[in-house]
Amino acid sequence: MTRLNVNPTRMELRRLKTRLKTATRGHKLLKDKSDEMIRQFMEFVKQNKRLREEIDDELSLALKGFMLARSVADGAVIEEAVAMPAVSLDIEATTKNVMSLDVPSITVKKADVSDMYPYSFASVTAELDQSISTISELVEKLIQLAEIEKVCNMLADEIEKNRRRVNALEYVMIPQLEETIKYITMKLDEQERSNVIRLMKVKSMIAERQS
Numbered sequence: 001m002t003r004l005n006v007n008p009t010r011m012e013l014r015r016l017k018t019r020l021k022t023a024t025r026g027h028k029l030l031k032d033k034s035d036e037m038i039r040q041f042m043e044f045v046k047q048n049k050r051l052r053e054e055i056d057d058e059l060s061l062a063l064k065g066f067m068l069a070r071s072v073a074d075g076a077v078i079e080e081a082v083a084m085p086a087v088s089l090d091i092e093a094t095t096k097n098v099m100s101l102d103v104p105s106i107t108v109k110k111a112d113v114s115d116m117y118p119y120s121f122a123s124v125t126a127e128l129d130q131s132i133s134t135i136s137e138l139v140e141k142l143i144q145l146a147e148i149e150k151v152c153n154m155l156a157d158e159i160e161k162n163r164r165r166v167n168a169l170e171y172v173m174i175p176q177l178e179e180t181i182k183y184i185t186m187k188l189d190e191q192e193r194s195n196v197i198r199l200m201k202v203k204s205m206i207a208e209r210q211s
Contacts, residue, residue, distance in 0.1 A: 003180040008187035016184070020177040027169040034162045037099050041155045044148055051145045058134055058141075065131035089139060101158050103151045108140045 006012050090109040095102040 002176065003183050004176055006180060008184040010188065013181065013184045013188065016177055016181050020174065020181060023169055023174050023177060027166060027174065030162055030166045030169070033099065034159060034166060037155060037159050037162065040098060041152065041159060044152050044155065048145065048148045048152055051141060051148065055138060055141050055145060058138055062131045062134040091143065098151065098155065101154060103154050104147055106143055106147045108143050
C-alpha cells in the first residue's frame with residue numbers, strides 16, 4: 001500500500017492520527033448505514049413482489065373478462081362504453097425520508113361517485129362490468145407499486161454509492177493513513193535514536209577532555 005507524501009514531523013503525525021480516527025469512525029457509521037439500508041431495501045423488495053403478484057393475477061382476470069366482453073358484444077359498442085370514465089382520482093405526490101434519502105410518497109384520493117359504470121347495462125355483458133370493477137380497484141395498487149419500485153431503485157443506487165465510500169475508506173484511505181503513520185513513527189524513532197547517540201558521543205568527548 002502506497003503511503004501519503006508528507007513530511008515526517010510530529011505535527012504531521014498528530015494530524016494523520018486525527019484523520020485516521022475520523023476515517024475509522026466514518027467507516028463504521030457508513031457500514032452500519034449500509035446494513036440498515038440493505039435491510040430496508042429487502043423489506044421494500046418483499047412488498048414489491050407481493051403487490052406485483054396480486055396485480056398480475058387480478059389484471060389477468062380483468063383482461064380475460066374484457067376479451068370475453070369483446071367476443072360477445074360489438075367492438076364499437078365496447079369502445080363507446082368505456083370512452084368516458086365515471087371515476088376520477090386525485091393524486092398527491094410528496095416525499096418521505098428513508099435513511100436520509102428523499103423518496104416519493106404518493107397518496108391516492110378517489111372521488112365519491114354514485115355509479116362507476118358510465119354506460120347502460122343493456123348494451124354490454126356482465127364480464128365488462130367485472131373487468132371495469134377490477135381495474136378500478138387495481139389503480140391504487142398500480143400507483144403504490146410504482147412508488148415502491150421507485151423507492152427500490154433509489155435505495156439500490158444509494159446502497160451502491162455507500163458501498164463505494166465504504167470500500168474507499170476500508171481499502172484505500174485507512175490503509176494509506178496507517179502506512180504513513182507507521183512510516184513517520186519509524187522516522188521519528190530513528191531521529192530520536194540518532195539524537196541519543198549524538199548526545200552520548202558529545203558527553204563522551206567532554207568526559208575525555210576533562211580527564
